Amino acid sequence: MKQMRRVFGVCAAVLAGGVWVGAAQALDVKITENRDTVTVQHHGKPYVIQREQDPAHVVDAAWGKTSRKCPPFCLQPNVPLPGVHAVGELEVLDFMEKKVNTGQGLLIDSRLPSWYMSGTIPGSINIPFTVFGEIPTATDVEKAFKLLGVERRPNVGGLRRSLERQFAAWDLFDARYKTAYWDFTNAKEVVLWCNGPWCGQSPRAIKNLVKLGYPLERIHYYRGGMQMWKVLGLPSVVPEPNTVMFEVSGGE
């Protein structure tokens, strides 16, 4: 009887402790009703994304500006190009868990390095929008495409390209995802973002990517960008200097 009382006492203590711990960890400000946090791989290390918990917290004044000059900072359409998929924060977080963490997708900060270095969305790599505006065989394009799983094609003769284009509809030459210079067959899914609904950097990147031949259906556009990310109390991370991969002369 004494032993049973001891056992019951221990169980009660464990139960109470568990309830207390659970209560201490419960967040007041979740992501969704069923989602407290998301963990994303940020340059090889796990980063836990959790919303700001202080109800009095407000976004930095610089991110609260309402009226930047347009042009150049004009409102951007939700869909920069027909066929590109527009996403919101929850889709970005899903993408982090399902694609970024498994290496199947990339979250791309399309801004100039100076913006990136002031803070980026966790899980992002920086490929400035200017990179995809270069000629298809530029060194930076090749470097960026390597990250995106795009392969360089060996010299393709004019006759073969002509045949590929002629018979594209029948896919006789397995050329649906190929251009003269690049093979996009294994290209990763990408989410591109920049500063917010007034920022043209990622829309430019998207348009140039498509011009280079990137499959439309693998491109997603997070229009809300850093502004909405911050307004919703989601965290940014100041990147390590050695994660800057591309230099942009004059606009770094």
Place this chain on the structure above:
Amino acid sequence: MRMITAGQLLLLLAGIGMMTVSHGADEDYLKALKEETQALTGAGSAPAAAAPAPAEAPKPQPAWSAAGQGLGEGLPPDLSHEQFEAALKSSYFGTFMFYAKLNATDKAAVYQAYKEDGQIAHIREKTTSLLKR
């Protein structure tokens, strides 16, 4: 030899003109982005180091500007420390942001590194190695 018709010549000139305009528009956009970065991060207000008053005021040196320089991968040689900082801020603002976080001794070391080799990769490497210490 095939003669170009007037119409074809006009088209060619129009194409060159459009390319020139779009290149200029891209540069304007980059400039606007850089200004907005400075406004956002407040990095334009990097504190000026207190300098002792010189016995004789030195002749002011023209600030080196990136405008129209045909930017490559480095800074021109023989800039004063002040000109070097202005050039870094003007042309390589991201690197400047990291440089601004260094103390005076480390900034002098970066300037020394620039004098040895003006390539931006070398300057950036020195800056980041000092920051990591």
